[in-house]
Amino acid sequence: MRDCRENLLGKAVRLGVPLKVHLDITWRCHLRCIHCYLPQRQGEELSNSEIASLLENLAGLGSLFLLLSGGEVLLRSDFFEILALARRLHFAVFVKTSGTMLNEAAARRLAELHVKRVDVSIYSERPEVHDRITGLEGSFARAVGAIRRLRANGVKVRINQSLMQSGAIDSTGVRQLAAELGADYCCNLTIIPRLNGDRSTVALNIPRNVKRAAMGAMEPTRLTEPSCGSEKLLPLEELACSAGHTGCYISPFGDVYPCVQFPLWLGNVRERSFEKIWRESPALQRWRKVRNADLTVCRACELQSVCSRCPGLACLEGDLLGPSRLDCEMAYARTGRRPAPLAE
Amino acid sequence: MKPIIYIARAPGVAWRRLEDEVIVLSGSDSSLFILNAVAGEIWEAADGKTTLSDIVVRRIIPGFEVEFEQAYEDAAEFVRALADEGILLVSSQPLDGAPEP
Numbered sequence: 550m551r552d553c554r555e556n557l558l559g560k561a562v563r564l565g566v567p568l569k570v571h572l573d574i575t576w577r578c579h580l581r582c583i584h585c586y587l588p589q590r591q592g593e594e595l596s597n598s599e600i601a602s603l604l605e606n607l608a609g610l611g612s613l614f615l616l617l618s619g620g621e622v623l624l625r626s627d628f629f630e631i632l633a634l635a636r637r638l639h640f641a642v643f644v645k646t647s648g649t650m651l652n653e654a655a656a657r658r659l660a661e662l663h664v665k666r667v668d669v670s671i672y673s674e675r676p677e678v679h680d681r682i683t684g685l686e687g688s689f690a691r692a693v694g695a696i697r698r699l700r701a702n703g704v705k706v707r708i709n710q711s712l713m714q715s716g717a718i719d720s721t722g723v724r725q726l727a728a729e730l731g732a733d734y735c736c737n738l739t740i741i742p743r744l745n746g747d748r749s750t751v752a753l754n755i756p757r758n759v760k761r762a763a764m765g766a767m768e769p770t771r772l773t774e775p776s777c778g779s780e781k782l783l784p785l786e787e788l789a790c791s792a793g794h795t796g797c798y799i800s801p802f803g804d805v806y807p808c809v810q811f812p813l814w815l816g817n818v819r820e821r822s823f824e825k826i827w828r829e830s831p832a833l834q835r836w837r838k839v840r841n842a843d844l845t846v847c848r849a850c851e852l853q854s855v856c857s858r859c860p861g862l863a864c865l866e867g868d869l870l871g872p873s874r875l876d877c878e879m880a881y882a883r884t885g886r887r888p889a890p891l892a893e
Numbered sequence: 894m895k896p897i898i899y900i901a902r903a904p905g906v907a908w909r910r911l912e913d914e915v916i917v918l919s920g921s922d923s924s925l926f927i928l929n930a931v932a933g934e935i936w937e938a939a940d941g942k943t944t945l946s947d948i949v950v951r952r953i954i955p956g957f958e959v960e961f962e963q964a965y966e967d968a969a970e971f972v973r974a975l976a977d978e979g980i981l982l983v984s985s986q987p988l989d990g991a992p993e994p
Contacts, residue, residue, distance in 0.1 A: 556927060557916055566911060613909045613916060641907030641918045663905035663920050 561795040562788075566611035567827055569796040571809050574600065574631060575620040576801050580647055581684030582670075584713055584753050586810065587620070588745035594801040597627045599819070601634055603799070606823045608638040618645040620801065623655065632662050641665050648695030649688050656698035666705040666733075669696055672713075674722030682716045693730070700731045707733040712763055713740050713753040720763060738763060738882065739875050741810055742865050754875070757891075760882040790860050793836050797827070807836060811861030813869070836860075839870070846872045852888050856880040895965060900948075900972055901941030901982045901989065908936070919980050926980065931957055932971050939981060941988040945972060 561568040575594055576587050595603065607615070615635055622628050623646060635642050644659065648669040659667060669692055672682045676689035683689075699706050708727040712718050720736050727734035738760050742748045755763070788794055793807030793815075800806070803818040805826050815833050816826035827833070839860075842848055845868070847858055862873035877888040902908070905920015915933035917926040928936055931953060938948040945968055953964045975981035982988055 557911075557925065560911060560914075564911065608909070611909055611911050613907060613918065639906075639908050641923075665907070665918075665923065 558791075558795060561611070564611065565828070566795060567607065567797050568612060569614040569616075569791070570607055570612045571616040571618060571796070571798045572600075572603075573618050573620060573799070573801050573809070574622055574628065575625050577624045578619060578621045578647070579624070579685065580621070580649070580688060583682055583684070583715060584711060584740045584750050586741050586743050586750065588743055588747070590745070590802075592802045594625075595803050595818070597630060599803070600631055603803075603818055603823055604631075604635055604638055604640070608640065610824055610827065613639075613641055614643070615640040616643045616645065621650060622646055623650040629655075629658055629662070632659075632664070636662050643668065645670075646695070647683070647688065648692035649685065650691075651695035651698065653698055656695070656702045656704065659699065660702035660704050664704060666707055667699055668707045668709050668735075669732075670709045670711070671723050671726065672710060673717040674726045675717075678716055682713075693726075696730050696732055705733070706730070707735055709735050709737060711737040711740060712755050712760075714755060715753065718755045718759050718763070736763070739862075739879060741862060741875065744810070744812055744865075746812075746865070751875070754878070757878050757881055760878060761885060764882045788840065790858075792861065793833050799823075805830075807833065808861050810859065810865065812864055813861075836869075843870055844872075845870050846890060850880075850888055852880040852884060852886060855883050856888070895946050897985055898945040898969070898972070899941055899943070899984050899987050900935075900939040900945055901984075902936065902939050903980050903982055906980050910937070917980055919978065921979055924978065926975075926978070931967070935968055935971060936975075936981075941982070941984075945969065 576590065617632065622644060625631070632642060642664050643666050644664050645668045671689070671692060672679045679689035680686050696706050696708070708723060710717070710720060710723045712720060717723065724734050738755070740750050740753045742751055792811050796808060798806045798809040799818065805815040805818065805823065807813055807815070813832055813836060815830040818826065847853060847856070850856065856876060857879065858876045859873055860869055862875050863869055863871050866873055872890045874890055877890045880888050881891060903920055907918040909916050910933065913930045913933070915928040915936050917928060917936065919926070934952045934956065935948055938952050946965065949961065949964045949968050953959065953968065954961060957964070972981060972983060976983045
């Protein structure tokens with residue numbers, strides 16, 4: 550009866566099930582985080598009924614894990630309606646929020662709807678540093694207040710911290726804060742380019758030697774890439790990534806991608822059903838044929854076994870099959886050994 | 894005569910049918926369960942309003958060519974195991990479980 554996740558993942562790959570879906574329900578946000586990867590694009594967000602149809606389509610295809618994110622999800626007046634529908638459709642729902650709009654009633658409702666976890670970003674244990682990064686004075690106090698309310702209502706919380714220049718380059722303080730609040734903690738060491746190709750945010754990455762020191766201070770399980778979550782959903786000996794195999798990203802405007810940071814446009818659910826996009830998109834079919842042996846540089850890299858190469862980042866850096874220098878930096882931080890692309 | 898038992902999926906669970914199996918994620922600790930075809934039938938029928946005997950008669954015996962006594966004993970054992978894991982509610986009265994679409 551009880552079984553390991555690998556059986557499920559193998560089955561999802563075999564059946565082509567989008568087991569894990571990341572749905573941004575809005576890109577609107579009242580924060581102005583200096584490292585935000587979302588472009589300023591606005592457009593007509595999927596309506597409540599369009600999201601309902603999409604969720605029903607996803608449930609029918611076997612999707613189980615659903616991340617509702619943004620933007621700030623609570624800026625959508627129908628957020629709890631969407632969440633309630635997702636739960637009625639038996640999804641395991643994860644929510645990302647800044648926490649700045651999360652009052653007692655919202656915390657109680659999230660508990661009633663049995664969300665699996667709420668992720669809140671905290672960039673420093675020093676309020677003034679956090680607020681400088683978000684561009685909103687008082688955002689630290691509001692986020693911490695939200696975490697306290699969630700925990701008091703029995704909701705599992707994870708604090709996500711991105712280390713960056715202009716912010717905290719050390720995780721100790723936020724880790725302690727998470728422990729005090731009864732929250733899990735996850736640290737991200739890579740600031741990625743914006744999805745529209747703007748690379749200005751990359752300059753916020755902390756130096757590789759500092760990354761290495763930060764890496765040494767943490768347990769491996771507390772480190773993750775920004776959008777992949779804490780668990781890898783595939784036994785990926787051959788496949789380059791779970792994106793597009795068992796996971797995907799859907800923007801607030803209905804655009805479908807293999808992952809939030811993988812700018813390979815697959816289609817729009819306003820033009821074709823998600824199922825048709827998932828099963829028939831030519832771009833996705835081409836991507837699914839890619840194996841690690843096809844990677845031009847990484848296939849021969851001696852750090853392959855410790856590298857979490859992200860094809861989306863490689864794509865954002867210009868070559869889907871090439872290396873991602875940001876991940877090379879991470880491999881260096883893990884091992885102290887310099888992958889070939891960093892030696893150039 | 895079997896005791897009257899109602900079963901319902903616990904409110905916090907998430908689940909999905911994949912082919913002939915049902916995948917269940919516990920609400921409390923995110924433990925993952927993979928239920929086989931028979932267990933999956935019982936799981937899907939666990940609406941809190943149908944007795945275990947009725948579930949066995951309507952969903953197990955016709956589909957799996959098994960005698961009632963054996964099917965019921967197996968089902969009862971399965972129900973006990975899932976109740977111990979906290980993902981299934983068991984009562985002698987009808988009960989509310991996870992919300993339905």
